[in-house]
Amino acid sequence: MIFSTISRLVNGVKGGVTASLKGAADIGSETVGAVKNVVSTTLKEAGEFVSEGVNGSASIVSGALKGVMGVGVTAIKAVKGVVGGTVEGFMAEGGKQEDAVRGAVGQAIYDAKELGVNIGDTAVEAVMGAIEAVKNVGGDTAAATKDSIVSALDVAKDISEESYESVKKSLETGVEGAKEIIDEIKK
Numbered sequence: 001m002i003f004s005t006i007s008r009l010v011n012g013v014k015g016g017v018t019a020s021l022k023g024a025a026d027i028g029s030e031t032v033g034a035v036k037n038v039v040s041t042t043l044k045e046a047g048e049f050v051s052e053g054v055n056g057s058a059s060i061v062s063g064a065l066k067g068v069m070g071v072g073v074t075a076i077k078a079v080k081g082v083v084g085g086t087v088e089g090f091m092a093e094g095g096k097q098e099d100a101v102r103g104a105v106g107q108a109i110y111d112a113k114e115l116g117v118n119i120g121d122t123a124v125e126a127v128m129g130a131i132e133a134v135k136n137v138g139g140d141t142a143a144a145t146k147d148s149i150v151s152a153l154d155v156a157k158d159i160s161e162e163s164y165e166s167v168k169k170s171l172e173t174g175v176e177g178a179k180e181i182i183d184e185i186k187k
Contacts, residue, residue, distance in 0.1 A: 083129030120170030
């Protein structure tokens with residue numbers, strides 16, 4: 001049951017994002033809005049899925065990245081907008097901030113690995129997208145920063161030690177305050 005719901009969600013988001021962005025003049029700037037709108041519509045139709053927390057936002061990111069790539073945008077260029085739109089839409093429909101952030105950032109990194117995209121760059125874009133989204137909806141940006149960094153590092157560690165080191169280095173140099181958070185996590 002849960003896997004069929006996830007599959008329908010991924011495919012629904014993919015189709016919705018592709019349709020929303022076809023013919024757009026500036027796909028990069030329209031990604032957040034398109035993803036947020038598709039997320040809101042999709043979650044209203046499958047409202048119980050918000051309770052699935054991390055799995056819900058992860059499924060949305062996966063579908064949205066595939067949808068954006070379906071209109072010819074490279075994954076790395078789309079990550080920030082996809083993660084941002086997912087977090088905003090997920091939270092607007094009643095999802096918890098932590099679930100939205102962790103699921104969206106983590107899935108972006110898994111998908112980057114699967115798509116052969118640089119996961120260090122993806123991690124930075126995903127974290128920035130999550131922080132910006134939480135700020136836009138009036139959430140706790142300090143918690144979002146920490147949750148997104150922890151999620152990025154956890155997923156990278158699951159992939160490989162090399163991936164972990166790449167993500168850690170990219171976050172330390174690309175995200176303000178990341179080095180302090182990473183040092184705090186190590187304690």
